[in-house]
Amino acid sequence: MFSVKMALQSILREKWINFLTMATLGVLLFIFFAILLVLYNVERLTSKIPSKLSSLVVLKDDASKEEIAAVESEAKRSKLVKTVDFISKEAAMEDLKKVFKSDDFILKGFGENPLFNSFEIKFKSDEDVKTSDIKALISKLKTHRAVDDVEFGQAQMESLSALKHGVRTIGVTLSTTFACAVVFISYTTVKILFYRRKEEIEIYKLLGATRGFIRLPFFLEGAIVGFCGGLSGAVMLQVLNKITLSKLTAEIPLFAVVNIPFTVFLLFPVIGLMLGLGGAVLAVGRVRY
Amino acid sequence: MFSVKMALQSILREKWINFLTMATLGVLLFIFFAILLVLYNVERLTSKIPSKLSSLVVLKDDASKEEIAAVESEAKRSKLVKTVDFISKEAAMEDLKKVFKSDDFILKGFGENPLFNSFEIKFKSDEDVKTSDIKALISKLKTHRAVDDVEFGQAQMESLSALKHGVRTIGVTLSTTFACAVVFISYTTVKILFYRRKEEIEIYKLLGATRGFIRLPFFLEGAIVGFCGGLSGAVMLQVLNKITLSKLTAEIPLFAVVNIPFTVFLLFPVIGLMLGLGGAVLAVGRVRY
Amino acid sequence: MIVLDKASKYYDAQAALKNVSFSIKKGELAFVTGPSGAGKTTLFKLLYLAETPDDGTITIAGFNTSNLKEATIPFLRRNIGVVFQDFKLLNNKTVFDNIALTLRIRGIMERETKERVHSVLKLVNLRHKSDKYPATLSGGEQQRITLARAIVGEPTVMLADEPTGNLDAENEDNIMKIFKYINNKGTTILIATHNRSLFTNTGKRVFYLDEGTLAKEEIA
Amino acid sequence: MIVLDKASKYYDAQAALKNVSFSIKKGELAFVTGPSGAGKTTLFKLLYLAETPDDGTITIAGFNTSNLKEATIPFLRRNIGVVFQDFKLLNNKTVFDNIALTLRIRGIMERETKERVHSVLKLVNLRHKSDKYPATLSGGEQQRITLARAIVGEPTVMLADEPTGNLDAENEDNIMKIFKYINNKGTTILIATHNRSLFTNTGKRVFYLDEGTLAKEEIA
């Protein structure tokens, strides 16, 4: 079609400036996705941190089986709880022996096992598990006759959930700000690219061109520039991925878990195209006669 | 001076396009510093993680004072070591009592203290402390007659230093990439801004203007646009700081530690100015007659 | 074909055109003259709707410009061929593409476009400049390209603003011949010029503008 | 003042100017004429060094353009006032600033600049357009602004390319009077024009260019 030819001609005519615009869009998208990937992978890494939220419910030595079962079912009913494990005093002794390692002769000195039966409760690590809720559950459990005491690593729990929350908040803030910036800069770049064309559009109008005829080549040009920009961004990301990340993984096995979903590379040109097209639509604006 | 007047006039004449350029520079600088700040604060946060690199040197019960002192001085001589603390078997017992908390009656069952004297060695947490060096030191210590065994949390140590190293590598890669991108986009924006001025420069030349006369207003314009861009970036960062961060701090006390050094705000306009000026210098290029 | 009824145009309270009324019949060839700044170009701008009159009404090629829907403006303009005083050529397109644009806008097939563009280029003696860019042409060459662009669409009305300002006597004659030729084929033509020799002894009507008012109208 | 010795200029193997030799004495007023595309503007471009000759040498205002250091070009140009065929006005500056630029470039004080700009504006009858932008002026007004800019620097050589193409007879006379006046004060002037009436019966030398060669030289 003629519009396509015109758009391509126009891009070729002003190679340099179009190249700059494409490169700008590419770099922007690249950075945007790089940020998103870092956030995505930080999220993945933090989710691999084993859930450390657990409590130890110490049971009285003289508690009956029924009383103990009541405590267990109370704990299991709660939505906050992931697992409830019964640890007999014998099992606890085995654990203690591990602490003293080869020196378990120390413990052999005991006549009777001096330890106690207990439940280890592991809580869910979702961010909607609130410390206050857990505290409420704990005081409930304490009312049971069978329960001697409940130990709960509160400080630990709070700092961990705060960290996760913080990472998430920073992530959302950063990527939102960034998305706005990318859209804005894309718009600006395309706008500046078309700013010089006012006169051209003026002449088109005077020759009797309809709105569609005037705008189509500009839209196509914006779309093509955006598409190519996105493509170049994808290439940059791939290069970063191959060079930096593979080096990093070789050095630090932890990073082997970092993952770039393939769809991202398909997204690049699409988002680039949309940015370029959107920028062109806004830049050309409403054509008035 | 006349050049200043001309630059100002030129900026005012093309308010819209200059505004876009300023805003673009502002947003870029803002993002750049936001990233740097995140990295800076992540660095600060990780450096607050207490050094967990320690070893326990278990001493034989029959070791003489001299032999023990030899071990201590050997450990202290190493550049890797931060502190060496002697823990007598009595102190170790106290610690053990703490583990059993209120249930210390268990331990009272022992006749003689079954524990041992030991040294706790804390290693420096610099990234130039290598696991291999620490292992070498440990095998050296094991050759002492007084030493029974050395316990060392190797896995823990490796994952922590890897994490720190990873954060640092990501940080450097990200901020370098970003710095390049900021410079590139600034250049592009300013270049596009001046692209339309070719004709203007041509006319200046034909009227007999010297190189300096032609270039000065452009440089001034670039500098002013860059300066204002930097200023607007500083304002954005301040807004983010006041709104987002203060909210975040209220919610998660951990973030109280986040800090924006004041000099950053002074840096903004300066860097903006340099970017604008540099862009203008490159954009105008060498004036030939 | 063209009717002006008390048309006025003000630029910041300064009248560029004041109460101008005249009418030109279909197929007529007429001239507008007057000193620099008299309002000739402004009059043309009103006719091809680059400006709207502040007062009065204008009818051209059957369209009444006062109650025109915006969407019909392009179609009005396709009926009017304009030789712009400042050429208004697109510097990023070749001579061929500049002229072809007029036809491409109308959706005319590429084959026909090629033929028609080449024939008008021959008419203004610039067939050999077809692939050049406007900036590499001499002033007179650019002016002739503008004329070629105006006539390639075979408009019903032709407005020529100072079409020979950059042309020598020989080219001037050639261009007047072109005007007469297309006028004979039925095109209504209005020519704005300072060059009295263009209209002396033609027997055509000449409108004299002075400071925005129609000072006199006479047969040359 | 101006000496051309076998000057030639080629654009893609096509000669725009071929072996042109002539010389113009200090204080002389001469004309260049010839059909559209003959090479008049190209000749001027060589004289004010917008183009370098592919062959031959050119001497103007005491400078030999073949062995000129780049840094002295601006100073050569300050001695030459040019009326450009395509005006070359800055659209983002007012009429006043456009003209004043010539003086500001030379570092002339603002007070003197103001006086001189206003006096040349009066000379071309556009004192009242001082604060307008070029795009809002009529074609003839723009042309006169270009002339005003060329003379405000009191150049030793004046090159006027088609200076009356957009002007009516009255303005034309006025401009020729200005040329004669500054010529009498000692400025060497070369005028390129299609308009024979400008030079007929002036008794000045006229150079006829045709397809880039100097076809003839005669006293009008």
Ligand SMILES: Nc1ncnc2c1ncn2[C@@H]1O[C@H](COP(=O)(O)OP(=O)(O)OP(=O)(O)O)[C@@H](O)[C@H]1O
């Ligand atoms: N956009 C504008 N804004 C302000 N004044 C304008 C504008 N356009 C034209 N004028 C003024 O209106 C008057 C008439 O201008 P116009 O271009 O119609 O003159 P003209 O007859 O074509 O002159 P010329 O023969 O020199 O081309 C002039 O004084 C001009 O300065």
Ligand SMILES: Nc1ncnc2c1ncn2[C@@H]1O[C@H](COP(=O)(O)OP(=O)(O)OP(=O)(O)O)[C@@H](O)[C@H]1O
């Ligand atoms: N930059 C250029 N590149 C290629 N060809 C050019 C260039 N400049 C001028 N020419 C060609 O050189 C020839 C002479 O051009 P020039 O502008 O000197 O003519 P002129 O005598 O001034 O004509 P006019 O009276 O129409 O202004 C023309 O055919 C023109 O197309």
Ligand SMILES: [Mg+2]
């Ligand atoms: Mg006019």
Ligand SMILES: [Mg+2]
């Ligand atoms: Mg010329």
